[in-house]
Amino acid sequence: MVPPSPITNTDRREVRSLHAAGQSRNAVARAVNRSPSTVAKIAEPFDPPRSCDRAPQVDAATRARTADLASRRAALALALQGDAERLRTQLWAPTTHSEFADREGERHETTYRNPGSATNVRSSPRYRPPSAPPYAPHPSAAPPATILGVPCT
Template structure:
């Protein structure tokens, strides 16, 4: 069976649908031709029509990545809230209750704070929530490296100033000897 010839109607449809931003496969379905035929038609135009969607895909990927980062940050905040609520329970009055005995009686006691076993369980919950929160959104650099750099720059500047005023580097710092007589 011979391939169906490409018609002017096919060419016009490809050009129109391409201008609408349709993908090669969408155009192929719309004009009931194969994707390779649509590619042949698109390549015959001057300049050739392309179906390079890399910029759109890249933009969509950036948007999705940003959305996921925002969702992770929001969930990390929820985990931090859980940890903080659990920490409040560490020293809060705690109600203990039980059903028991042959008559299935109810008894309750208000303790000043949770038992050691309950405090361990609370600490475990806090640790898990904080750990997961930090894994979702690691803390930013606290600026310590930048502070060290600023202090280093300051010290180097002071040394240069000393050398300019005194004709040489500053003397090395020596620790005073401990007084053994005391």
């Protein structure tokens, strides 16, 4: 690694003139072929002091970004509300179910006024109730396991 060269009075004058012209620290560093930290050290004793504080710009950018995200959230909320209303209307709209059930290929159609209701399915002429309660084990299922006569659940 090459040791840094000492800061000369020419470097100080050049940094001072570029600083007075309002150039940024990085622009000054590129112009004098020095690192930004060296430029900051050179400019520190200047009057007015060289400031690399970007807090006002950062605050303004943060406020702008926050406002932008808030407006995007509001637009998304409106879009989602519209989607929910459209899907809810679609969910409760009457529907027609059809099937080919006969050997001759005859088509059977059933229209449900409220497809979300289980009573509509049971009132359908094609509904067949289950032959066994839903909690009954299948006849071919293995018997439940037991440990010392106590069933394992």
